[in-house]
Amino acid sequence: MSGARFIAGDWGTTHLRLFLCDGEGTVLDHRNGPGAAESAGRFATVFASLASGWESEHGPLPAVLCGMVGSSFGWAQAPYVPCPAQPQQIIAACTTIEGRIHIVPGLSCQNRFGAPDVLRGEETQLLGILGRVQRRQWVCLPGTHTKWVVVEAGQVRDFFTAPTGELFAVLREHSVLARPPQGGDAAVEAEAFNLGVASVVAQPEVQILHRLFECRSRTLSGELPAAAAAAYLSGLLIASDVYGARRALSSTFVPDTVVLVGAPQLTQLYASACAALGLQSDQVDGATASLAGLTAIYHRLS
Amino acid sequence: MSGARFIAGDWGTTHLRLFLCDGEGTVLDHRNGPGAAESAGRFATVFASLASGWESEHGPLPAVLCGMVGSSFGWAQAPYVPCPAQPQQIIAACTTIEGRIHIVPGLSCQNRFGAPDVLRGEETQLLGILGRVQRRQWVCLPGTHTKWVVVEAGQVRDFFTAPTGELFAVLREHSVLARPPQGGDAAVEAEAFNLGVASVVAQPEVQILHRLFECRSRTLSGELPAAAAAAYLSGLLIASDVYGARRALSSTFVPDTVVLVGAPQLTQLYASACAALGLQSDQVDGATASLAGLTAIYHRLS
Numbered sequence: 157m158s159g160a161r162f163i164a165g166d167w168g169t170t171h172l173r174l175f176l177c178d179g180e181g182t183v184l185d186h187r188n189g190p191g192a193a194e195s196a197g198r199f200a201t202v203f204a205s206l207a208s209g210w211e212s213e214h215g216p217l218p219a220v221l222c223g224m225v226g227s228s229f230g231w232a233q234a235p236y237v238p239c240p241a242q243p244q245q246i247i248a249a250c251t252t253i254e255g256r257i258h259i260v261p262g263l264s265c266q267n268r269f270g271a272p273d274v275l276r277g278e279e280t281q282l283l284g285i286l287g288r289v290q291r292r293q294w295v296c297l298p299g300t301h302t303k304w305v306v307v308e309a310g311q312v313r314d315f316f317t318a319p320t321g322e323l324f325a326v327l328r329e330h331s332v333l334a335r336p337p338q339g340g341d342a343a344v345e346a347e348a349f350n351l352g353v354a355s356v357v358a359q360p361e362v363q364i365l366h367r368l369f370e371c372r373s374r375t376l377s378g379e380l381p382a383a384a385a386a387a388y389l390s391g392l393l394i395a396s397d398v399y400g401a402r403r404a405l406s407s408t409f410v411p412d413t414v415v416l417v418g419a420p421q422l423t424q425l426y427a428s429a430c431a432a433l434g435l436q437s438d439q440v441d442g443a444t445a446s447l448a449g450l451t452a453i454y455h456r457l458s
Numbered sequence: 459m460s461g462a463r464f465i466a467g468d469w470g471t472t473h474l475r476l477f478l479c480d481g482e483g484t485v486l487d488h489r490n491g492p493g494a495a496e497s498a499g500r501f502a503t504v505f506a507s508l509a510s511g512w513e514s515e516h517g518p519l520p521a522v523l524c525g526m527v528g529s530s531f532g533w534a535q536a537p538y539v540p541c542p543a544q545p546q547q548i549i550a551a552c553t554t555i556e557g558r559i560h561i562v563p564g565l566s567c568q569n570r571f572g573a574p575d576v577l578r579g580e581e582t583q584l585l586g587i588l589g590r591v592q593r594r595q596w597v598c599l600p601g602t603h604t605k606w607v608v609v610e611a612g613q614v615r616d617f618f619t620a621p622t623g624e625l626f627a628v629l630r631e632h633s634v635l636a637r638p639p640q641g642g643d644a645a646v647e648a649e650a651f652n653l654g655v656a657s658v659v660a661q662p663e664v665q666i667l668h669r670l671f672e673c674r675s676r677t678l679s680g681e682l683p684a685a686a687a688a689a690y691l692s693g694l695l696i697a698s699d700v701y702g703a704r705r706a707l708s709s710t711f712v713p714d715t716v717v718l719v720g721a722p723q724l725t726q727l728y729a730s731a732c733a734a735l736g737l738q739s740d741q742v743d744g745a746t747a748s749l750a751g752l753t754a755i756y757h758r759l760s
Contacts, residue, residue, distance in 0.1 A: 272672075365695070373619070
């Protein structure tokens with residue numbers, strides 16, 4: 157194993173993914189570890205246990221870590237950078253430990269709905285794609301807490317959060333509206349997802365609160381297999397998210413496409429909903445974007 | 459105890475409330491028992507154990523029961539009456555057991571959003587207030603599954619369901635957005651509820667999905683005490699429900715007031731949100747409405 161130059165890490169609330177990289181960000185080796193919640197109070201130990209093999213071979217390496225590792229309950233706090241934020245401002249605000257471990261800050265803003273908003277981890281994915289997107293762009297990073305970001309003049313202008321993934325999860329697990337699918341028939345679930353999207357497209361102004369009960373009533377009426385209610389719910393939620401975001405973001409500018417950054421399975425669902433609502437999209441793998449961002453930061457700091 | 463004429467019962471999923479009544483529906487005595495879920499397979503036994511004392515004193519009495527006791531997993535199925543439904547159609551569709559126990563049917567409709575919809579239990583509350591409201595009226599019955607009902611020409615025209623209470627409960631118990639309040643300071647919670655309503659009123663077109671994260675971000679920023687996040691969430695959800703319902707229902711007719719039927723604590727929250735959105739409301743206690751409906755049915759069947 158030759159050419160190892162730095163360690164890149166995505167240390168979220170529930171998972172740590174650590175990569176040994178060469179100077180171009182090519183992954184030479186990787187390790188998984190416990191998330192920031194489980195690592196509380198012992199970040200240095202967790203990091204050392206995973207990286208010691210690499211460092212015994214290559215000597216001490218610089219590291220760039222993003223995610224909740226930089227939060228108030230993380231290894232070292234890297235305070236939020238207020239928007240609008242330029243890439244160099246984000247990089248300059250990294251917090252450095254032991255002279256070689258750089259922790260990436262999150263971003264904060266007053267969102268366009270008049271509320272404070274924050275993100276942490278997504279700033280690194282944004283840094284990873286900024287060189288590839290237009291200087292005016294909508295970026296959607298779907299997940300537990302989906303982030304909708306406006307990029308303008310090469311900087312992060314503002315953003316807002318939609319807890320679409322969390323809402324889906326709590327309703328599927330804990331409500332009577334949509335039990336977890338039992339059958340797992342992918343074709344049936346895909347059709348149910350598309351039906352949920354179509355319901356929103358047919359009458360997009362209807363409050364999502366007034367659509368959720370459909371997951372149950374269409375099952376009771378026999379229109380929808382019970383095992384597909386969760387997929388229908390997913391279609392309703394994602395299409396509502398996209399429709400509302402488009403309306404909210406259009407006041408600034410309307411791009412040709414929206415860039416979707418995340419897990420491929422999830423960005424594909426968002427892409428389907430975008431298409432049904434007449435919005436073109438490009439998909440970028442979230443892990444790739446994250447690694448590109450960490451590599452860009454390494455280059456600027458080294 | 460004299461003048462006992464019939465037994466009125468509200469037998470929902472989780473609770474049974476049984477009342478011994480005189481001919482005018484005045485409650486002479488009452489008993490509580492297990493809900494329909496817990497009573498599955500032994501409805502007759504549960505009923506007899508609660509009513510036997512009354513019947514040994516007064517002889518066999520007719521009974522009128524509403525709620526999930528009439529569902530497919532209830533004592534005896536009383537199928538849904540399709541809307542538009544007149545009071546006499548609802549009463550005629552009661553299912554009778556042992557010649558004297560009458561079980562009230564639910565209602566079904568194709569709601570104005572193109573989806574099938576159902577209610578069970580609320581039809582009895584509607585029967586209890588129809589004599590008191592205008593012949594064209596919006597009625598809102600808030601709860602786990604809030605029902606918005608259009609009454610026209612003295613009949614139930616159509617309705618739709620908003621699972622506002624269930625959404626509040628699952629988000630409070632299972633999401634990171636709003637932990638259960640710890641302090642229980644009523645004044646702080648009332649202020650937080652009003653702030654949530656005000657957020658919706660300020661920009662009512664914003665998708666509720668794009669507001670939910672505020673419960674957390676306003677706590678992180680120090681704008682909102684952590685113990686008041688759930689009350690803020692309640693304000694957001696109820697105001698969104700009212701705003702969306704008003705828009706959806708206005709296509710038929712706009713009444714002077716909306717009638718709110720339910721638990722007083724809950725109808726008061728809806729009344730606050732209505733007022734903030736410029737909508738007048740009247741409040742009716744849900745238990746009173748239910749008993750009035752059961753009494754009206756007793757009179758028509760006896």
